Amino acid sequence: MPELPEVETIARGLDPLLAGRRVISLTVLDRRVFPGDPEAFRRVFVGRAFAGVRRRAKLCLADMDNGAVIAFHLKMTGRLYVARPAAEPRAHLRVLIGLDDGRALHFDDMRRFGSCRGFAPGAIEAWDFFRKLGPEPLEMACGQFLDALAGRGGRIKALLLNQEVLAGIGNIYADEALFMAGIRPDAKADRIPRARLEALFRAIREVLCRAIDAGGSTIRDYRTAEGVEGSFQW
DNA sequence: ATGGCCCCCTGCGCGC
DNA sequence: TGCGCGCAGGGGGCCA
Numbered sequence: 001m002p003e004l005p006e007v008e009t010i011a012r013g014l015d016p017l018l019a020g021r022r023v024i025s026l027t028v029l030d031r032r033v034f035p036g037d038p039e040a041f042r043r044v045f046v047g048r049a050f051a052g053v054r055r056r057a058k059l060c061l062a063d064m065d066n067g068a069v070i071a072f073h074l075k076m077t078g079r080l081y082v083a084r085p086a087a088e089p090r091a092h093l094r095v096l097i098g099l100d101d102g103r104a105l106h107f108d109d110m111r112r113f114g115s116c117r118g119f120a121p122g123a124i125e126a127w128d129f130f131r132k133l134g135p136e137p138l139e140m141a142c143g144q145f146l147d148a149l150a151g152r153g154g155r156i157k158a159l160l161l162n163q164e165v166l167a168g169i170g171n172i173y174a175d176e177a178l179f180m181a182g183i184r185p186d187a188k189a190d191r192i193p194r195a196r197l198e199a200l201f202r203a204i205r206e207v208l209c210r211a212i213d214a215g216g217s218t219i220r221d222y223r224t225a226e227g228v229e230g231s232f233q234w
Numbered sequence: 235a236t237g238g239c240c241c242c243c244t245g246c247g248c249g250c
Numbered sequence: 251t252g253c254g255c256g257c258a259g260g261g262g263g264c265c266a
Contacts, residue, residue, distance in 0.1 A: 003260090032242090058261085075242085076260050092244095111243040113260075129262080154236055161261080171260060 002074040003058060004137070004168030005208055009215030010080055011055040017082045018050040018062060018105065025098035026118075033094045033107070033115050041118030044068045057133045057167035062105075067121030070097075071130075072107060078114030080107055133167045137204050145201045149189045156192060156200075157185035169204070173211070177203040 002010065023046050028038045048064040055061065060072040060080060072080055083089070085102040095107040095116050107116050117127070124130055135144060148165050149156075159165050160174040169177075178185050180203035183196055192200075 073261085075262090077243090109243095110245085111259090113242055152235080158237080163262085 002078070003170035003173050004055070005173070005211030005215055007055045007058050007060050007074065007168070008212050010074075011053045011060050014060070014062070014080065014082065014105075015053040018099075019052050020049055022049045022100040023047065023064075023097055024100055025096075027096040027098070028094075029096065030094045030112065033109060033112055035115060035117055038118070041068075041070075041120070044120045045070065045118055055168075056130070056136075057163055058170065059130075061124075069119045069124045071117045071119065071124065071127075073115050074109070075111075075113035075115075077111045078107065078109040080105070082106075129163075132164050134163060134165045135167065137166050137168060138208055142198055142201045145204075146194065146197055149197060152189040154189060155186045156183060156189045159189050160204075166204075168208075173204070173207050177207045180207065 026038060026042050026046055028034045031038075044066065045064065045068055048066050048068060051063040051065045053060065053062045058073060060074070062070045062072075064070075072078065074080065077092075079090075082099075083104050083106045085104075089096070089106065090108045092110040093106055093108050094112070094114075097105040097107075099105065107114070119127065134148065137145075140148075145166075149159060152159055152165075157174050157178060160169050160177070161171065175185065177200060181196060181200040183192060183200055189197075
């Protein structure tokens with residue numbers, strides 16, 4: 001159930017592993033999780049080096065040195081990790097990206113809810129879903145948050161889950177933040193006192209930041225525990 | 235703008 | 251005990 005903090009953790013973990021690495025192959029084992037034409041994407045992707053990995057909303061985005069982007073949405077059961085050369089693929093491996101150091105980026109998704117999309121340089125801006133994403137909760141001011149909810153008569157939880165209002169919050173963190181702020185999930189946004197909404201804003205930040213911190217430590221523990229230098233999974 | 239419904243898919247739990 | 255059916259579960263798309 002990766003939401004903002006989990007995807008942030010994944011992106012931070014993958015970034016140092018992928019940055020500078022060159023892609024030597026793209027293997028789509030299941031076309032259903034790769035909307036679009038793999039061959040067309042291969043032409044702008046294979047042979048390029050990763051510039052870095054970042055998060056936007058619940059998307060994990062890998063930027064290439066030519067501006068191409070590959071976007072992963074993990075949904076419920078998706079996993080994204082760098083596998084060692086000899087590692088046995090998991091049962092539900094869907095996309096495999098071969099790297100120039102012999103390792104590979106694996107996108108694994110048991111239920112195929114997740115997806116993986118490739119974009120030619122500049123093309124991601126034309127992706128409707130991407131373009132419509134609202135502001136990042138951790139990068140906005142409280143006033144902006146209040147503005148986003150102003151005049152909204154819908155249920156507060158539905159609005160928090162709406163990625164066009166706020167980007168990256170899912171079921172778990174919406175519930176947690178609302179509970180912390182003492183707001184019922186079905187309360188109409190425009191009937192919630194301003195002070196309560198300010199408390200909600202603080203709760204969202206706290207819940208997300210705490211989860212990101214926890215994720216980071218989990219990864220460090222995992223790495224040391226496994227002793228697998230350079231491998232990563234959340 | 236809002237809410238309701240459906241779908242994505244598969245492991246698991248329940249009932250017989 | 252074994253089998254098969256039905257549903258959970260996050261998130262997004264579509265429709266009214």
